[in-house]
């Protein structure tokens with residue numbers, strides 16, 4: 407295995423990083439780790455208009471939270487920096503000049519108005535305007551203007567862009583590691599802008615130059631970038647870098663939960679399940695999102711879930727730690743067709759991870775939520791509650807929500823269940839029952855179970871009914887873990903109080 411594998415995750419800091427981005431980062435990371443290679447984070451921030459403050463930090467924190475460690479990055483440094491494209495402006499200038507000098511790119515002086523007119527004209531003829539092979543000889547650029555004219559415009563500071571001169575009649579054949587052979591014909595392609603009027607490179611130029619200079623061996627990114635790859639290949643050719651061109655692997659789209667269309671950033675709110683790793687406070691409410699972390703999803707579960715959005719191990723195994731994923735992952739097992747963002751599967755993964763998580767670890771995660779609710783309990787008590795409730799939790803806050811009665815008085819009783827099980831005549835029996843609880847020593851689940859069951863049998867009471875009433879009395883609901891375990895955790899005094907209080911509540915409910 408070669409350790410010259412160098413892969414990169416190259417997000418643009420334009421806002422919160424969508425779950426698709428995390429998946430791309432994860433797949434890059436898994437392959438790099440597996441091959442003893444290097445995983446690079448490069449920030450593609452050349453589009454100043456779309457730059458969003460805080461987005462780079464969000465990306466870094468989200469990757470850290472997921473356990474996806476980078477080897478080289480703006481913060482960590484490395485031998486191929488800078489890793490922020492905005493700090494590499496001079497590098498791109500040099501390379502764009504090289505393309506102009508070799509005739510592979512040209513200056514275009516068309517103004518925004520010129521281009522708008524062209525676009526309008528094309529629309530009138532029901533066509534889309536494309537700056538390229540078919541019309542570039544008629545437009546305002548260094549292919550049509552005299553050398554002297556071009557020079558004087560450059561000298562007097564006339565704004566210009568630099569465009570790639572797409573060669574005529576060439577085929578571009580990409581052997582994509584996921585999609586197989588993908589062929590483009592150059593007539594389909596436009597002369598992409600490489601350098602904007604503000605002197606900043608476009609994505610295409612910066613991406614290719616950096617992948618080359620950073621010695622990237624594999625470009626693993628979302629399928630939406632596949633069409634751009636044709637231009638990228640042309641750039642590699644134009645620079646004479648084709649023999650060291652990276653291999654491409656375009657990852658399948660992540661589809662909406664109903665399988666219809668691409669998962670969008672708004673879908674989280676729509677389907678009631680986040681699509682971002684961490685919460686994000688955007689400039690507006692519409693641009694603010696809840697994250698998986700805040701929703702109560704464990705990062706280990708998220709990573710496992712994401713790994714399966716587009717990949718499968720080819721076996722029945724579904725639960726994988728990050729290290730196991732590193733071993734099992736392969737490009738060959740990445741699917742071509744879109745991966746449905748199956749919320750139920752995501753919840754299932756989280757449930758599995760909660761069940762198998764160390765209770766102490768879960769307690770640490772829950773502490774801040776307890777604080778928010780001003781619940782003050784000992785570590786010991788919290789651990790017991792988590793042990794009882796974790797089997798039922800889909801997300802972490804469920805432990806506190808479904809088990810709120812461990813931390814405060816019962817808010818509501820399941821009235822239907824009370825009506826079904828409670829009769830005023832049962833009161834006397836319950837007075838005895840209280841005495842029984844008083845005498846129960848030690849107040850453990852096992853001892854309670856034995857004494858209570860013996861009591862019910864002795865008095866020939868209906869076992870199910872009595873236990874349900876007991877359960878309603880101490881938790882208000884019929885759902886929950888073993889009633890004896892719950893009672894033992896709540897403690898004798900609390901259970902006695904609740905049972906006593908419940909008579910009145912039950913009477914009230916049944917009288918209504």
Ligand code: GLU
Nearest residue numbers: 416417418450613627631
């Ligand atoms: N900056 C691009 C993005 O935002 C990178 C695409 C690529 O990986 O080439 O996703």
